[in-house]
Amino acid sequence: MITAHNLSAGYRRNSEVLQGMSFTLEPGLIHGLIGRNGSGKTTLLRVLAGQLAADGEVEVFGEPPFDRASVMDRLVLAGIDAPLPDRWSVSTLLDVAAARWSTWNPARAAELVSRFDLSPDTRYSELSRGQKSAASIVLAVASGCELLLLDEPYLGLDVAKREQFYRTLREEAGRTIVLSTHHLHEAEKLLDTVLYIDDGRVILHGAIDEVSARFVQLSGASDDVDRVLNRLGSLRELRRTDLSLGRRSVVDLGDGAADIDAVAHAAAQVGPVKVTELTLENAVLAMTTTGDPR
């Protein structure tokens, strides 16, 4: 569905935002696009949406997406960087979307307008930040497009509305969704895969379970933690936190043979080192915190 090989892209005044990315996003899954501020998530979504030219190879629905109607008619990009006309009311937005998308689903639109408490007569300029997000979610989902590119579409939504947003995405199971998000702890349960980018490069990509299983935390006396790391050789220490009685280390098990059981086994032989699983959010935090040992 989406393939990129050595994809690079940028802007006139910032030409190297994406730098040689390669990945495949399978159809029918929810893909999480994550990375720190300025890492290139919006830029990548704009390339996939056909709005920004790229070097290297990129295909969406088997074709290069840039400025190609046959691709752009089958996808929708929603988010804060895709603002809607200020003067149009919610109902006008829905009418225009119905004319734009042959796949438009009016019943779904009406259901979502009510779910997100949107008033049809309110102009876009008069919507709150969260209501603007809700409107873009309604338009994207009701478009009926095969591919939804959602760029932090929850900005400004309160906790209850964010729950509704996740529920709405769950109801779209079977559609291909690329969701850029900073709310990993909330989105984690929803995602099938995660693509983590930094500085315009792919750092981590895979099924959410596999990616989560790569990271463990070791805590204990520093010498003991070092002994565990030395025993298993190939582990990469991502972050080290000094404690009053030793240290806590976040470790990437990589694609190698070691799994959490192997680490626990090594720890049991060394001494009182505690081995715990990490949430994906904490693993990403460990990778993005500056000053880590690499």
Ligand SMILES: Nc1ncnc2c1ncn2[C@@H]1O[C@H](COP(=O)(O)OP(=O)(O)OP(=O)(O)O)[C@@H](O)[C@H]1O
């Ligand atoms: N129109 C533009 N012209 C020049 N540089 C741009 C433009 N838009 C974005 N950039 C730059 O490209 C880089 C990546 O920006 P991008 O918006 O893709 O990041 P992001 O990962 O979506 O960030 P965030 O999480 O903050 O939304 C940043 O350095 C940004 O300053």
